[in-house]
Amino acid sequence: MSSADKNLSVFKTDGLPDISNKKFALVVAEWNSEVTEKLFEGAYQTLIGYGAAAENIERGNVPGSFELTLGAHWYAQRSDIDAVIALGVVIQGETKHNDYINHAVAQGITNISIQNNKPVIFGVLTPNNMQQAVDRAGGVHGNKGDEAAMTAIKMVGLKDKIFTR
Template identity: 85%
Template sequence: MSSADKNLSVFTTEGLPDISAKKFAIVVAEWNSEVTEKLFEGAYQTLITYGAIAANIVRGNVPGSFELTLGAQWFAQRKDIDAVIALGVVIQGETKHNDYINHAVAQGITNVSLKTDKPVIFGVLTPNNMEQALERSGGVHGNKGDEAAMTAIKMLGLYSEVARGYYL
């Protein structure tokens, strides 16, 4: 479902795990900071709202979305980090750079998650223009940062259930 049909900040919250002892890393691309700062604020606030402790949320900045993969990997390799949220925006321009960047980052984030066996969340906007980016970073379509944080929380809950044998 496209975000034109769904508000990114509306999600179910039933059965969320206790995240008060979990540690989160949020990796933020500096490119298009007017958007990525809003994504960070949304992710951070969602984590706090649903039980994370401020001291258990660390932030790392990378120059652009392409660098999110390596930044996320560095945090995911730390034993004290439970989940990583990667936030960025790649706006379609006059060239195909966005296709290459978006594919590389999506594949890279997936690989980091599988390699480290931790939730590494793809919170990267891929809009056609700045207006769409702003609409999805706290505007009329909500905030992808909120959605990314909630995804991290839910994935930690699923992991806990699987580890306890809940699905046997």
């Protein structure tokens, strides 16, 4: 189902883990801050709403979405961080820059997650225009930040389930 048909802030919450002692890093791109700040707010409020302690949520800003990979890598290397959430937006525009940036960031986030054996979540919007970005950052289609935070919560729970048996 495309996000045009789905509210990004509606998800299953059955059996969520206790995250009161888990530490999350949110890496936020400053480029298109009118959108990325809303993604951050959604992710932060979702983590708090489902039991994360405010003091266990750390934020790091990077200049743009391309830099999310290195920022996420630095946080993922820390043993006290349980999950990293990368938040950004790359709008289609008139050139193919989005193709290169989106591919590089998606591949980088995947590699960081595997290399560090912890959830590193791709919370990057890839819309065709600013209105689509706004619609997915707290607008009519919910908030991708909410979805990214819920994904982090579920992945932390799955890791604990697998490795604590």
